Amino acid sequence: MTISRRDFLKASAAAAAFAAAGAPLLNPLASGEAEAAEAGIKWGKAPCRFCGTGCGVLVGVKNNRIVATKGDPSAPVNRGLNCIKGYFLSKILYGRDRLTKPLIRKGDRMVEASWDEAMSLIAGKFRESIDKNGPDSVAIYGSGQWTVFEGYAASKLFKGGIGTNNVEPNARLCMASAVTGFMTTFASDEPMGCYDDLDLGDTYFLWGANMAECHPVLFSRLIDNRLRNPNVKIIDFGTRRTRTSQMADQYVRFNPQTDLALLNGIAHVILRDRLYDETFIKRHVVFKRGKENIGYGLEDKFKFADEPKLINFDEYREFLKTYTPEYVSRLSGVPAKTIVELAHLYADRKRKVNSLWTMGFNQHTRGTWVNNLVYNVHLLTGKICRPGENPMSLTGQPSACGTAREVGTFTHRLPADMVVMNPEHRAKAEKIWGIAPGKIPAKPTYNATEMFRALDRGDIKVVWIQVTNPFQSLPNLNRYRKGARKGDGRFVIVSDIYPTRSTELADVILPSAGWVEKEGVYGNAERRTQQWFKLVDPPGEARNDLWQTMELARRLGHGSLFPYKYVEKEIWEEYRKFNEGQGKDLAPYEAYAKARGLRWPVINGKETLWRYAEGHDPYVKKGEGVSFYKNKADHYRAVIWARPYEPPAESPDRQYPFWLCTGRVLEHWHTGTMTGRVPELKRAYPSAVCEMHPEDARKLGIKHLQKVKISSRRGSIILPVDLNGRGKAEKGNIFVAFFDEGKLINDLCIDAYCPISGEPDYKKCAVKIEKA
Amino acid sequence: MPVSGVLISCAEGAAPDVSRKIADIGGVEVHGVIQDNRIVAVVEGETVDDEVARVTELQHLEGVLSVSLAYHNFEDDEP
Ligand code: SF4
Numbered sequence: 001m002t003i004s005r006r007d008f009l010k011a012s013a014a015a016a017a018f019a020a021a022g023a024p025l026l027n028p029l030a031s032g033e034a035e036a037a038e039a040g041i042k043w044g045k046a047p048c049r050f051c052g053t054g055c056g057v058l059v060g061v062k063n064n065r066i067v068a069t070k071g072d073p074s075a076p077v078n079r080g081l082n083c084i085k086g087y088f089l090s091k092i093l094y095g096r097d098r099l100t101k102p103l104i105r106k107g108d109r110m111v112e113a114s115w116d117e118a119m120s121l122i123a124g125k126f127r128e129s130i131d132k133n134g135p136d137s138v139a140i141y142g143s144g145q146w147t148v149f150e151g152y153a154a155s156k157l158f159k160g161g162i163g164t165n166n167v168e169p170n171a172r173l174c175m176a177s178a179v180t181g182f183m184t185t186f187a188s189d190e191p192m193g194c195y196d197d198l199d200l201g202d203t204y205f206l207w208g209a210n211m212a213e214c215h216p217v218l219f220s221r222l223i224d225n226r227l228r229n230p231n232v233k234i235i236d237f238g239t240r241r242t243r244t245s246q247m248a249d250q251y252v253r254f255n256p257q258t259d260l261a262l263l264n265g266i267a268h269v270i271l272r273d274r275l276y277d278e279t280f281i282k283r284h285v286v287f288k289r290g291k292e293n294i295g296y297g298l299e300d301k302f303k304f305a306d307e308p309k310l311i312n313f314d315e316y317r318e319f320l321k322t323y324t325p326e327y328v329s330r331l332s333g334v335p336a337k338t339i340v341e342l343a344h345l346y347a348d349r350k351r352k353v354n355s356l357w358t359m360g361f362n363q364h365t366r367g368t369w370v371n372n373l374v375y376n377v378h379l380l381t382g383k384i385c386r387p388g389e390n391p392m393s394l395t396g397q398p399s400a401c402g403t404a405r406e407v408g409t410f411t412h413r414l415p416a417d418m419v420v421m422n423p424e425h426r427a428k429a430e431k432i433w434g435i436a437p438g439k440i441p442a443k444p445t446y447n448a449t450e451m452f453r454a455l456d457r458g459d460i461k462v463v464w465i466q467v468t469n470p471f472q473s474l475p476n477l478n479r480y481r482k483g484a485r486k487g488d489g490r491f492v493i494v495s496d497i498y499p500t501r502s503t504e505l506a507d508v509i510l511p512s513a514g515w516v517e518k519e520g521v522y523g524n525a526e527r528r529t530q531q532w533f534k535l536v537d538p539p540g541e542a543r544n545d546l547w548q549t550m551e552l553a554r555r556l557g558h559g560s561l562f563p564y565k566y567v568e569k570e571i572w573e574e575y576r577k578f579n580e581g582q583g584k585d586l587a588p589y590e591a592y593a594k595a596r597g598l599r600w601p602v603i604n605g606k607e608t609l610w611r612y613a614e615g616h617d618p619y620v621k622k623g624e625g626v627s628f629y630k631n632k633a634d635h636y637r638a639v640i641w642a643r644p645y646e647p648p649a650e651s652p653d654r655q656y657p658f659w660l661c662t663g664r665v666l667e668h669w670h671t672g673t674m675t676g677r678v679p680e681l682k683r684a685y686p687s688a689v690c691e692m693h694p695e696d697a698r699k700l701g702i703k704h705l706q707k708v709k710i711s712s713r714r715g716s717i718i719l720p721v722d723l724n725g726r727g728k729a730e731k732g733n734i735f736v737a738f739f740d741e742g743k744l745i746n747d748l749c750i751d752a753y754c755p756i757s758g759e760p761d762y763k764k765c766a767v768k769i770e771k772a
Numbered sequence: 773m774p775v776s777g778v779l780i781s782c783a784e785g786a787a788p789d790v791s792r793k794i795a796d797i798g799g800v801e802v803h804g805v806i807q808d809n810r811i812v813a814v815v816e817g818e819t820v821d822d823e824v825a826r827v828t829e830l831q832h833l834e835g836v837l838s839v840s841l842a843y844h845n846f847e848d849d850e851p
Contacts, residue, residue, distance in 0.1 A: 013777030014803040016843035017812040067847040081840035
């Protein structure tokens with residue numbers, strides 16, 4: 001019997017899985033056989049298109065089409081394995097409804113147009129609005145799905161060319177509190193540690209992070225660590241029981257918002273029981289206290305400026321006095337005994353302790369504070385900047401770090417942690433960009449929520465949305481969807497690869513190239529910068545967003561900002577100048593073409609695994625041990641912040657008695673525009689459901705899968721109740737995923753945000769539930 | 773017909789049991805059990821959608837912690 005090509009393919013598939021499992025000896029293929037079965041496939045590397053984990057993928061191309069993918073065995077992040085969202089990589093570019101031609105609104109219809117027509121219409125609208133209403137009447141809104149080049153070009157054109165700071169990313173809705181947390185504590189964005197800590201540590205506190213579903217590859221690393229080392233403990237702090245809770249060693253349920261109190265309670269016990277690392281504190285820490293009762297950003301044009309004051313250790317101790325285990329227990333619902341035990345676990349000198357979090361902390365009206373508070377615990381115990389023990393902020397979008405944060409596509413930011421408010425920073429950017437001094441405006445304008453409020457009010461007239469879907473993902477969505485279509489000179493441009501809930505509100509839709517249809521660079525959550533080349537052509541007339549932005553620049557007379565031949569490489573080399581010598585050094589472009597990503601700072605070709613740590617980070621001098629060298633103002637020390645518990649913007653009451661929390665599920669990513677195209681997947685998690693506690697359902701007389709009407713003060717939605725899902729709501733709480741474009745749960749969410757970060761809280765608002 | 777190679781992580785000791793249960797899911801072949809807690813399997817389907825449906829089923833089996841994708845070939849999957 002001859003072995004068919006299909007058998008070889010199956011054997012190749014099994015061989016790849018054996019190799020990834022570290023059991024290549026079980027590989028059934030003789031050498032050369034896999035190659036024969038895959039004849040004609042050309043392989044190229046790329047980071048996964050989906051989440052901020054940044055797994056490496058090998059992409060197989062034949063006849064200008066992707067025909068195969070592999071978890072990249074050489075990628076240190078995922079070592080040959082992708083999560084099941086990897087199946088969608090076969091599909092994201094090939095949905096039947098792919099946008100392939102520019103479309104221009106004619107009344108209720110979208111009519112096909114040429115690029116020239118579309119771009120001259122867009123340029124005309126920009127020019128008209130800038131002439132009539134000034135540069136702050138136009139805006140660009142992108143995301144952490146922008147490549148570094150796309151984000152860089154957008155920022156350079158808007159800040160450096162048009163002269164407006166109206167640049168914001170979806171990352172404002174997702175990572176902004178992590179940024180302000182890092183900036184206020186360490187004066188430099190992004191983690192000190194890296195994914196290696198998942199393999200090297202033995203104690204992991206997960207704070208409201210459903211890693212098993214949202215960062216499955218990283219969670220597998222944790223679970224593998226625990227299989228190797230029975231000492232490993234995973235503690236899941238949550239307001240909802242998830243797949244992660246099932247696999248954790250301990251699940252600690254707490255009341256929404258009381259993470260603030262819990263972290264202060266843990267710090268209280270660490271001080272009370274003298275569990276802190278006195279030497280570390282003396283050498284590396286200062287204490288500060290800022291403004292309190294800081295509001296919720298609910299009013300348009302809300303403004304806030306913190307006023308930090310230095311305090312001493314005793315004043316900090318005094319501040320923590322109220323946070324006794326008993327008091328915190330009353331607030332949080334966590335037994336006082338557990339709080340004491342967990343504080344001791346955090347401080348156990350024999351243990352290597354890590355904290356991990358993502359949207360639970362960031363999407364929080366005190367998001368900056370809660371980020372500060374988790375750093376406090378690590379700084380008090382000295383469990384930071386060491387291999388295997390670090391606080392680690394995870395990300396949702398593939399280049400939330402690489403683009404939104406590092407390039408600085410926020411209204412107030414410039415590349416490499418610089419800000420528009422600082423004259424030296426502006427001058428440096430103006431010099432690198434070769435523009436007239438004084439061109440970059442000194443004042444930030446709007447955070448994401450405020451940007452769409454401004455569109456609603458008519459202060460912004462023209463907005464260009466690239467690689468994201470705000471008219472599904474904003475909170476209090478109703479207002480902003482209506483605002484976009486109020487007319488009166490408002491003009492909305494959306495670039496995307498598929499029709500979305502945002503393209504339906506657009507005046508012009510531009511068809512974009514996606515993922516490996518263009519060359520790109522993404523940066524993941526562990527500071528790893530990953531490059532890929534274009535592997536296939538985009539369909540029809542679809543074009544790279546980078547080209548689109550530069551084309552607008554050319555038509556507005558700012559073409560000289562982009563004088564490049566090999567655009568990507570030259571942008572990279574220009575961008576690199578911002579980072580040099582700033583503790584954020586990047587390697588030359590060619591290095592990334594070869595490597596499976598490099599973690600910055602990259603000095604003399606060598607990446608840095610642990611920042612601020614002697615022997616790992618070349619910026620730290622011999623004998624310093626640890627140096628928070630970016631925080632010059634505080635003598636190179638990190639800041640422990642006295643930040644109190646404050647209640648959320650809205651809590652359940654008699655009229656709206658339930659907490660609503662929104663989030664993600666394993667099979668879908670973000671607003672589902674890429675993953676929602678897989679019909680079977682939609683069946684697995686067909687459309688959004690309302691997770692509810694069975695006891696609450698019984699009280700209301702509601703049965704499994706019965707439809708209910710959920711209402712908040714802002715909107716309502718009808719959904720079936722799921723009493724039996726993989727996530728289990730706690731009593732008094734419901735959970736709804738936000739991927740479903742047919743069910744806009746964000747209509748109900750409150751647009752309250754953290755006054756420091758500007759990030760809205762999608763995790764807490766009050767709703768009522770009635771039978772539908 | 774698309775083909776994929778997956779690695780199924782199981783609770784300690786559960787792999788032999790899970791691998792027996794997998795035999796009942798059409799389109800999934802067990803190729804090996806590693807140390808009682810991991811299974812290498814090959815998934816086939818008429819379409820990628822079929823494959824994903826099968827993997828979702830795998831994910832819901834008692835004893836399965838997670839399913840990861842190592843290799844996916846969909847050369848013959850028509851758009
Ligand atoms: S964990 Fe994230 S980056 Fe990795 S394969 Fe899954 S979706 Fe892609």
